[in-house]
Amino acid sequence: MSKRTVQFKIYRYDPDKDQQPYMQDISVELEASDKKLLDALVRLKVVDDTLSFRRSCREGVCGSDAMNINGKNGLACLTDVDSLAQPIALRPLPGLPVIRDLIVDMTQFFKQYHSIKPYLINDEPAPERERLQTPEDRDELNGLYECILCACCSTSCPSFWWNPDKFVGPAGLLAAYRFIADTRDQATSARLDNLEDPYRLFRCHTIMNCVDVCPKGLNPTRAIGKIKDLMVRRAI
Amino acid sequence: MKVAKRTFDAVIVGAGGAGLRAALQLSEAGLRTAVLTKVFPTRSHTVAAQGGVAASLGNTTEDNWHWHMYDTVKGSDWLGDQDAIEFMCKKANEVVVELEHYGMPFDRTDNGKIYQRPFGGHSMNYGQAPVMRSCAAADRTGHAMLHALYQRNVRANTQFFVEWMAMDLIRNTEGDVLGVTAMEMETGEVSIFHAKATIFATGGAGRIYYSSTNAFINTGDGVGMAARAGIPLEDMEFWQFHPTGVAGAGVLITEGVRGEGGILRNDAGERFMERYAPNLKDLASRDVVSRSMVTEINEGRGCGPDKDHVLLDITHLSPENIMKRLPGIREISIQFAGIDPIKAPIPVVPTCHYQMGGIPTNYRGQVVVPKDGSPNSPVVGFYAAGECACASVHGANRLGTNSLLDLLVFGKSAGETVVDDFKSGNLTLKPLPESAADVSLARIARLESQKNGESVHEVRLAMQRTMQKHAGVFRFDNLLKEGVQRILEVAERAKSTEIKDKSQVWNTARTEALELDNLIEVAKATMISAEARKESRGAHVRDDAPDTAERPNGRDDVNWLKHTLWYSADNRLEYKPVNLKPMSADVEPIALAKRTY
Numbered sequence: 001m002s003k004r005t006v007q008f009k010i011y012r013y014d015p016d017k018d019q020q021p022y023m024q025d026i027s028v029e030l031e032a033s034d035k036k037l038l039d040a041l042v043r044l045k046v047v048d049d050t051l052s053f054r055r056s057c058r059e060g061v062c063g064s065d066a067m068n069i070n071g072k073n074g075l076a077c078l079t080d081v082d083s084l085a086q087p088i089a090l091r092p093l094p095g096l097p098v099i100r101d102l103i104v105d106m107t108q109f110f111k112q113y114h115s116i117k118p119y120l121i122n123d124e125p126a127p128e129r130e131r132l133q134t135p136e137d138r139d140e141l142n143g144l145y146e147c148i149l150c151a152c153c154s155t156s157c158p159s160f161w162w163n164p165d166k167f168v169g170p171a172g173l174l175a176a177y178r179f180i181a182d183t184r185d186q187a188t189s190a191r192l193d194n195l196e197d198p199y200r201l202f203r204c205h206t207i208m209n210c211v212d213v214c215p216k217g218l219n220p221t222r223a224i225g226k227i228k229d230l231m232v233r234r235a236i
Numbered sequence: 237m238k239v240a241k242r243t244f245d246a247v248i249v250g251a252g253g254a255g256l257r258a259a260l261q262l263s264e265a266g267l268r269t270a271v272l273t274k275v276f277p278t279r280s281h282t283v284a285a286q287g288g289v290a291a292s293l294g295n296t297t298e299d300n301w302h303w304h305m306y307d308t309v310k311g312s313d314w315l316g317d318q319d320a321i322e323f324m325c326k327k328a329n330e331v332v333v334e335l336e337h338y339g340m341p342f343d344r345t346d347n348g349k350i351y352q353r354p355f356g357g358h359s360m361n362y363g364q365a366p367v368m369r370s371c372a373a374a375d376r377t378g379h380a381m382l383h384a385l386y387q388r389n390v391r392a393n394t395q396f397f398v399e400w401m402a403m404d405l406i407r408n409t410e411g412d413v414l415g416v417t418a419m420e421m422e423t424g425e426v427s428i429f430h431a432k433a434t435i436f437a438t439g440g441a442g443r444i445y446y447s448s449t450n451a452f453i454n455t456g457d458g459v460g461m462a463a464r465a466g467i468p469l470e471d472m473e474f475w476q477f478h479p480t481g482v483a484g485a486g487v488l489i490t491e492g493v494r495g496e497g498g499i500l501r502n503d504a505g506e507r508f509m510e511r512y513a514p515n516l517k518d519l520a521s522r523d524v525v526s527r528s529m530v531t532e533i534n535e536g537r538g539c540g541p542d543k544d545h546v547l548l549d550i551t552h553l554s555p556e557n558i559m560k561r562l563p564g565i566r567e568i569s570i571q572f573a574g575i576d577p578i579k580a581p582i583p584v585v586p587t588c589h590y591q592m593g594g595i596p597t598n599y600r601g602q603v604v605v606p607k608d609g610s611p612n613s614p615v616v617g618f619y620a621a622g623e624c625a626c627a628s629v630h631g632a633n634r635l636g637t638n639s640l641l642d643l644l645v646f647g648k649s650a651g652e653t654v655v656d657d658f659k660s661g662n663l664t665l666k667p668l669p670e671s672a673a674d675v676s677l678a679r680i681a682r683l684e685s686q687k688n689g690e691s692v693h694e695v696r697l698a699m700q701r702t703m704q705k706h707a708g709v710f711r712f713d714n715l716l717k718e719g720v721q722r723i724l725e726v727a728e729r730a731k732s733t734e735i736k737d738k739s740q741v742w743n744t745a746r747t748e749a750l751e752l753d754n755l756i757e758v759a760k761a762t763m764i765s766a767e768a769r770k771e772s773r774g775a776h777v778r779d780d781a782p783d784t785a786e787r788p789n790g791r792d793d794v795n796w797l798k799h800t801l802w803y804s805a806d807n808r809l810e811y812k813p814v815n816l817k818p819m820s821a822d823v824e825p826i827a828l829a830k831r832t833y
Contacts, residue, residue, distance in 0.1 A: 014739050014741060015741055016739040016740055016741050017739065033484060035485075035572075045693075045744075045745075046691070046693045048736075049691065049692070049693075049735055049736050049737050049744075049745035049748075050736060050737040050739070050745065052737075052742050052743075052744050053744070054275075055452055056275055056279050056281070056451040056452050056453045057279075057281065057283065057284050057451040057452075058451065058452065058487070059284065059487045059488075059568060059571075059572070060567070060568075060571065061283050061284050061376075061379055061564075062275070062278070062279040062280075062281075062283050062284070062451065063278070063279060064275065064276075064279050078571060099422060099741065099742055100739070100741050100742040101742075103742050106276070110276075114390055117390075117391075118387050118390060119338070119339060119387035119388055119390055119391040120337075120338060120339025120384075120387070122337075126337045128333075129293075129333055129349075130293075130333050130336040130337075130342070130349060130350050131336060131337065132347070132348030132349065133344050133348050134344065134348050135343075135344045135345070135346060135348075137344075138341065138342075138343060138344045141341045145341045145373075145380060145383070146376065146379070148278070148283075148379070149276070149278055179339075182339065182341075184339065185339070
């Protein structure tokens with residue numbers, strides 16, 4: 001790809017000076033080496049340093065640059081800019097309060113993550129060496145532990161939009177199952193108790209937006225289904 | 237501007253691996269601790285580490301910490317301090333097993349133990365053959381580790397100040413450290429964090445170079461803050477260029493790819509490392525592999541239309557093995573090189589990756605400076621760990637997997653030292669000087685009012701281009717001399733950068749301007765220290781210090797077996813001895829020898 005000009009429509013809001021958010025029409029010339037949407041945003045920031053967004057690793061592992069790209073949540077650093085219809089519409093992640101431009105307040109998202117006790121619980125005295133785990137048991141964690149907490153999934157979920165304070169959301173539930181599935185964790189029963197409630201788990205209506213948007217190819221809906229299965233099984 | 241004051245027992249700056257590991261020690265001991273971090277903890281750059289963490293668990297091949305110590309000393313080209321290296325290698329099993337207990341999802345061997353793979357420069361029996369020492373969670377070890385450490389801190393109720401940018405170190409007239417100033421990014425407000433102990437765990441500054449595997453946030457904040465506050469920086473001429481950054485993109489491809497059997501090839505398809513490192517070949521240490529690659533490219537054997545890279549080939553490995561052990565690498569290669577490594581080799585070039593030097597510390601994590609005749613006198617109240625610190629375990633060249641080990645061992649050690657000092661009553665809350673926040677407020681005021689300045693982007697780019705050209709994989713006397721002038725000019729320009737964004741809310745232009753101040757300190761330290769060191773050692777290889785009979789590999793132990801110390805105030809250089817004596821009386825020092833792989 002050679003040099004080209006790309007058109008954007010970007011959600012802008014600076015509470016210090018703007019009464020209302022607005023969509024800014026702006027274009028930028030990209031260099032041949034600019035391949036990802038994040039490259040384009042960095043280029044845009046050279047033209048207008050007031051454009052605000054989070055970014056760090058630029059390789060899809062830190063989870064900073066999640067945003068709504070042409071109507072779909074994704075990571076700017078993993079999105080090919082030339083694959084996008086123009087003008088490229090960029091909005092902050094939906095359903096969370098906007099602090100400024102593409103930066104949202106993620107407090108509620110992390111609160112839900114923290115609510116599932118996202119740490120290994122095992123009250124037996126730790127052995128001198130590692131706890132043993134078979135490769136097969138370890139494989140159960142694949143597709144669960146890789147979550148980067150970017151919030152693409154939870155902020156694409158209508159159930160989370162309606163009840164962000166009550167529904168744990170796909171990211172938090174994926175993490176809950178990551179610990180339930182770990183043979184080293186002893187708190188399955190307490191973890192299920194923690195989710196036994198009309199909202200925390202059961203607001204998932206398998207809409208599967210989370211699966212559709214996850215930039216790491218993870219499947220929170222499947223994990224949620226497995227938690228529901230465990231709930232049913234222990235009820236009978 | 238009103239400046240709020242907050243008081244804690246301890247403040248930790250940075251929530252990557254080292255900061256989180258230190259925080260655990262403090263939280264679990266009940267110290268009132270504030271952890272400041274400019275990104276949410278799991279977004280710290282530790283998350284990007286791939287291949288593994290070193291520990292001589294011996295789960296698959298026989299191993300012991302003496303072999304690991306030998307490899308690390310040799311890898312450092314004897315510039316590493318042998319007491320700190322002994323300490324790190326001895327502690328490795330303990331800190332890795334702890335992580336497993338915290339829940340880290342390591343891959344497993346058939347008998348259920350932590351999976352280990354070979355890695356560059358790690359050997360059994362003092363250099364004889366590759367050893368399986370790198371404990372791995374697929375090729376996402378850093379991610380698995382950082383999340384496990386964060387999760388354990390959630391359990392320990394650690395208090396985080398997320399998206400707070402530390403600005404300046406506060407010292408009193410005696411030189412004791414009293415805390416830091418920091419800006420809350422959401423509001424732009426500056427606070428003083430007044431504490432009995434301050435731990436820096438702010439990571440490296442790989443963004444001083446144009447081409448880097450490092451995240452945008454790796455701007456050497458703690459290193460810059462320490463330098464501006466009069467702390468010398470140690471061995472800053474030593475930067476690791478990782479052999480396998482994706483050509484063009486700079487994104488890291490782990491050495492674990494070669495650990496799993498990957499081979500580097502030139503345009504003729506030749507496995508050229510056989511010529512440069514007949515014994516360990518592709519698993520020679522990183523400085524050696526990077527130089528070999530650049531030599532291939534410089535001599536016209538590079539690949540691609542511009543002959544500007546070499547190829548990393550894993551097409552001979554089974555797709556199942558690639559999917560199981562290197563899934564993240566496959567994703568990265570498809571995303572950033574447009575190549576599925578199952579089918580075709582990945583184009584790679586050496587790319588700036590790791591800062592071996594940093595804030596001088598001892599193995600207990602105390603920051604040490606020359607004072608009253610001692611080269612290593614602890615600064616009261618100041619500690620550092622991880623990439624921002626120089627213990628020094630990596631010396632002139634770090635071995636792969638020793639960085640994750642470094643941040644665990646020294647994060648924990650710094651935490652333990654603070655807890656010990658706190659309990660023994662050695663730490664007291666010293667009165668703050670009236671002027672504690674003046675420097676920070678002046679920096680912000682300048683950015684508010686600056687007119688007709690260059691943009692942060694322009695000045696940063698000038699710095700990155702200068703570093704890339706003048707202090708790269710191979711170094712040349714004339715380029716270094718010119719580089720010193722150039723970088724001092726860029727440093728002047730950085731004093732009058734102008735930002736258009738004047739908002740108080742999440743002003744990222746301001747954050748980047750503040751970060752540039754830190755990068756500039758690191759760039760100056762690097763160039764000036766590199767120009768002065770008239771020998772070749774580890775990652776620092778000069779054209780005028782070639783391999784000769786009396787100076788093998790161009791290394792000059794008579795004149796240059798010493799640590800550099802650079803002072804920001806006047807660009808002065810001092811030197812201090814390398815500790816060639818291990819910590820324990822019954823451990824033999826690793827005797828100086830020519831480094832070959």
